[in-house]
Amino acid sequence: MIDLFIGRWPYVLTVVLMLIGLYGMLVKENFLKKLIGMNIFQSAIILFFIVHAFKWGATVPVYDHHLGDAVEAYINPIPHGLMLTAIVVSVATTGVGLALLVRIYRAFGTLEEPQVLERMQSRNRS
Amino acid sequence: MKQVSIFVLILLGAVLLAAGNGLPLFGDPHAPAAKHVSDHYIEHAYHDAHTPNFVTVMIADYRSFDTLGETMVVFAAGMACLLLLRGHVRRRGGVVLPPIVHRDDSIITDLVTRAMVPVIQIFALYVVFHGHYSPGGGFQGGALLAGSVLLVRVVLGQDRSNPIFPVSWGTPFGVAGLAIFLGVGLVALAFGGSGLQYDHLPLGLEPDMLRNWGILIAEIGVAFAVMGTLVSIFDDLSGESGEVA
Numbered sequence: 001m002i003d004l005f006i007g008r009w010p011y012v013l014t015v016v017l018m019l020i021g022l023y024g025m026l027v028k029e030n031f032l033k034k035l036i037g038m039n040i041f042q043s044a045i046i047l048f049f050i051v052h053a054f055k056w057g058a059t060v061p062v063y064d065h066h067l068g069d070a071v072e073a074y075i076n077p078i079p080h081g082l083m084l085t086a087i088v089v090s091v092a093t094t095g096v097g098l099a100l101l102v103r104i105y106r107a108f109g110t111l112e113e114p115q116v117l118e119r120m121q122s123r124n125r126s
Numbered sequence: 127m128k129q130v131s132i133f134v135l136i137l138l139g140a141v142l143l144a145a146g147n148g149l150p151l152f153g154d155p156h157a158p159a160a161k162h163v164s165d166h167y168i169e170h171a172y173h174d175a176h177t178p179n180f181v182t183v184m185i186a187d188y189r190s191f192d193t194l195g196e197t198m199v200v201f202a203a204g205m206a207c208l209l210l211l212r213g214h215v216r217r218r219g220g221v222v223l224p225p226i227v228h229r230d231d232s233i234i235t236d237l238v239t240r241a242m243v244p245v246i247q248i249f250a251l252y253v254v255f256h257g258h259y260s261p262g263g264g265f266q267g268g269a270l271l272a273g274s275v276l277l278v279r280v281v282l283g284q285d286r287s288n289p290i291f292p293v294s295w296g297t298p299f300g301v302a303g304l305a306i307f308l309g310v311g312l313v314a315l316a317f318g319g320s321g322l323q324y325d326h327l328p329l330g331l332e333p334d335m336l337r338n339w340g341i342l343i344a345e346i347g348v349a350f351a352v353m354g355t356l357v358s359i360f361d362d363l364s365g366e367s368g369e370v371a
Contacts, residue, residue: 092203
């Protein structure tokens with residue numbers, strides 16, 4: 001267990017961040033807060049990938065003539081490339097989420113989950 | 127219900143932490159993720175594409191199909207916002223939201239914005255075009271360009287921001303960017319390569335310089351697509367496009 005906190009402490013931080021996001025998605029009743037929770041969750045996943053890119057003693061993945069082709073002199077470029085696209089995609093999907101929230105608000109006049117469910121039921125009965 | 131959720135969360139956290147013990151050590155240069163493909167990219171990227179930034183070569187050349195797909199996802203998200211929101215208010219009744227963007231009569235914010243926007247845009251272009259040599263590229267530059275337009279939208283208001291970047295331009299910019307990216311891939315395909323294989327572009331250069339140029343064109347396309355899509359998402363959300371549609 002102690003190994004986890006000495007050699008792998010960034011994983012612990014990403015797990016904590018992910019649980020915070022999941023807590024927001026599960027427990028909060030406001031849809032906007034759920035969306036923010038989803039964003040925190042995404043950040044945790046992105047950080048998890050970035051943590052994997054890191055190498056001790058390595059520099060940024062930009063070619064340097066002094067370092068040449070030495071593999072261990074550069075950090076891993078793959079997670080960086082994947083995550084930079086993932087960040088922009090997460091911004092766009094957040095936009096879709098916000099658009100859905102605008103539609104829900106226009107239809108029901110609220111973003112609180114219990115009230116939305118209540119109004120949906122009263123509409124179905126009438 | 128809340129107690130159940132928290133119990134599930136604690137359980138999940140325990141499972142993930144226990145599984146974390148099996149992951150490679152933080153910063154281990156011999157971790158599986160840092161081997162094989164990663165080594166290949168680091169050793170070959172500069173010689174293949176004459177571009178020092180491995181990340182740029184990776185996303186725009188080695189994995190350009192992936193990037194094309196990501197750009198399409200961003201564009202599809204923009205289209206989803208458009209279909210969900212544009213022109214919806216007038217057709218059906220319901221709660222009409224107040225407009226998000228107000229014209230604010232503060233001369234300080236006006237002047238600061240007008241001074242900052244050109245600087246942001248020049249920096250964005252630098253990020254796009256210098257992405258070969260330093261951290262940067264189409265996604266980051268496109269996001270910065272979109273940010274400059276959104277700053278104008280928020281501070282100067284609808285009436286004065288519309289001549290600078292009309293609401294109706296967002297989606298065409300996205301389409302143009304996607305077309306540039308797809309176009310460079312199709313040109314490579316037409317001249318005997320496979321799709322997005324830049325060293326078959328008909329520019330009369332050495333293969334590594336051709337890939338360098340192909341990456342640049344693809345990044346410009348990505349920048350346009352991201353900028354147009356983000357601006358159009360903002361316009362849909364703020365309800366500015368409701369009157370236009």
